[in-house]
Amino acid sequence: VVEFVAPTEYMTRPPQPLAIIFLIDVSFPSLQGGVLKVVAGSIKETIEKIPNENGRLRVGIMTFDDCIHYYNLNSNLMDVEMFVVSDLEETFIPIPDDLLVNLSESEKIIESLLEKIERLFKGKNSGGNVLGPALKSAVSLLSPIGGKIVVVQSGLPNKGEGVLKNREDVKLMGTNKESTLFQPSSNFYKNLAIECSKSHISVDMFVVSNQYNDLATLNGLVTFTGGNLYYYPTFNGGNLEEIKHLSFDFSSSISRYIGLEAVFRVRASKGITSIGYFGNHFMRSSDLISLPTVSPDNCQCVQFSLEETITTPYISIQTALLYTTIEGERRIRVFTLCLPTTSNLNELYSNVDEQSMFTLLSKMAIERILTHKLEDSREGLINKSIELFSSFQNGKPNMTLPLNLKHFPLLILSLLKSIPFRFGNGVIIPSDLRVFLTSILKNLYIDQSILFIHPDLYPLHLLSENAGLELSDGSIQLPQRINLSSEHLEQHGLFLLNNGLELFLFIGRLVSPDLCLNVFDRPSFETIQSGKSFLPELKNPLSIRIAKIIKQLKANSNTFLPLIIVKDDGQDKNRFKFFSHLIEDRGTDGSHSYSQWIAYLRDKLISK
Known part of the structure; x- marks a missing residue:
């Protein structure tokens, strides 16, 4: 740069x-x-x-x-x-x-x-x-x-x-x-x-x-x-x-x-053309983006097309951002990326950035929602995924993907189950909420997009020896993450879920009185108040470690991350919201579990 x-x-x-x-x-x-x-x-x-x-x-x-x-x-x-x-x-x-x-x-x-x-x-x-x-x-x-x-x-x-x-x-x-x-x-x-x-x-x-x-x-x-x-x-x-x-x-x-009065342009080597721009901006021309203000939160995603055979050993992609600093200085920021070329498909696939490719697909699908039926947008995403899986495997329908792409099917399922794309009989999502989360997803960076689509789930009742303690660099050691499946939710447990926008603290219905007292300063599960809240500052090791973990997650985020306490009982309205993040389970709307999704993709590849 x-x-x-x-x-x-x-x-x-x-x-x-x-x-x-x-x-x-x-x-x-x-x-x-x-x-x-x-x-x-x-x-x-x-x-x-x-x-x-x-x-x-x-x-x-x-x-x-x-x-x-x-x-x-x-x-x-x-x-x-x-x-x-x-x-x-x-x-x-x-x-x-x-x-x-x-x-x-x-x-x-x-x-x-x-x-x-x-x-x-x-x-x-x-x-x-x-x-x-x-x-x-x-x-x-x-x-x-x-x-x-x-x-x-x-x-x-x-x-x-x-x-x-x-x-x-x-x-x-x-x-x-x-x-x-x-x-x-x-x-x-x-x-x-x-x-x-x-x-x-x-x-x-x-x-x-x-x-x-x-x-x-x-x-x-x-x-x-x-x-x-x-x-x-x-x-x-x-x-x-x-x-x-x-x-x-x-x-x-x-x-x-922030920067002011910004314009943004992308150029690439001969034979490579930019064909899609995704993010919040106005297109002044076919390749010139207008950004009245630009900040670290602005994410722009560009899709390229290969227009002719590449014979050179490298290709280059260059972006140029012309902007004015708050101090009144006009500047040009140039980022240049050189990438090696190959004619070997296996070599190409083994170097694909799984998260970048998924982020591009998610933003393309978001754009499609605004111009097509929601069901058609979902179907288009599924078909594009099957097309990619087929090309990765050279026509072998065994769902064996390169190691760098092993999470890709799970990410696609997570996207289909997310609020912007959730669809089906009995699925009632206020349109304002869906539009808002669509707008958020459209603007998120790669790591933020992944966290929003596939949240992190931590068990807090079984902290490892170092979890919640300070590391040499001053940060806090986070607990080991677990799979997003209800089979890992023990009824006596306490679990923290982070989707990048909110923190959900899930309390099992058989949680011990000691844990209730040490974390919530309440004598029992029944006396804990659910909803948006905060944890009391208590002088015991478990409370201090959990507080440090939550503080570290907030420090890692550029959003507030409000804490929502969820109780495992039928009266808590946030219970369904929490369980909807457990992507590996079969959905209450009939959506696939992860194992069913893999079987579905395999069947599609066989019939392709």
Whole structure:
């Protein structure tokens, strides 16, 4: 990897400062649920952590319910001035010069607004939501310099442009028409996102609501601007773990170091052509990706095609990212990869990167969900897998794969059983949840994708001698993982499952009173409270080691990893969610167990 300072010919204008507009829903659902309080507190606590070494950062705050509220943040004011615009047909921006201000100059007045913003709307019960007009105003304000819009949304837009309606229909779930729920109901937000991309504006969206939100439509804002979607369907302002989760994600979103005004291009040796690009971005041309902002969380996946016979001993692939640093320097980051060629298929197959190939297939399948029936997308994934297995084995239907591909069938089964792809009679998955997890999977790196599809499961009641203890490098030794099968779940055991988004702590129904006391500070299984929570800090060896293991898993992740305590009884609503991760078992929806899946693939190869 090499990085250059870009000459002036790579600039269409002088490098712009980072600018962030916080666009916050203050309608009744947001106030009632405690969302505004948490978000305002998170901004106040994090605003000094936003990269701003040279003092160029600019910040603006807008709120909306059935009107749009602008705030004069001029540093010379004694107090914040609020302007309310209720005309949604011809919205105008009052005092544009004082709405987006230099943070270093206006930090005190911004903090003053954040401290009292909840009181400004106390007692107001507006059910209106003018997200569309508010977004257009924020884009107009930000478009001269570009930057980032951070949206907090707690209900369906129901007034002005971009109105959305509840189109969730349980009758469609599990049928061929279910895929219509994953497609946008309007092009308003996609078109607005394309305008954002042209003006170098990205959108991060935090949807905090237990009602239907039509994420299939709103997600266009994120997809085409290189942003991120966050979703909290179970948020409870009275639950400390829920508050920490939202605060952590929000703070991480605004404080991470990012690049601005980025474009990305991939080139390869003669005879090799890029034919597919997967990730959150906008395609300016057939081979030029636009990324208004780029961060370590942006994952772009490229599919290549072999257009002619390669006769050279090596081929090269090169990527170039042109971007602006927050400090105002235009740079070009170049990554070049040289790979040897071979005419020996066995040599080729023995060098395939199993996880990379699976990640590409998963992202291709995700794209297909958005344009095809869900059942057709699953069938396409199965057929592509059988085609690959057949080529790996040179027509021998014995399911004997190279060692570097031995987990590939399991990964494909895991993907088919994951929420984005789960399908069949009796399978009821809210479309917002499916769209959200589809968006997440589309943007994950290789190791994150594998963990999401095939979680890690640890037995905590049988810790080895070193598990939970500190290693020489300061990290914590994790327990030995076990297979994702219920046959390994002992009824007296305690198990921790990590899927990269959540931690599930599963308690067997015959767990001993001593373990309940040492880990949960409760005398028995019956007295343990299930749901999102945290473990008490107890002064015994087992509690300390488990706490260190959980802390290490959180440190290894770029997400919060909320802890969900699951009890092995019929009353715990999270029990089904936990068991759905046990991929090697036969599913309650009739999906294959791992042994049945291998037999199915073998039969398909024989009949091929």
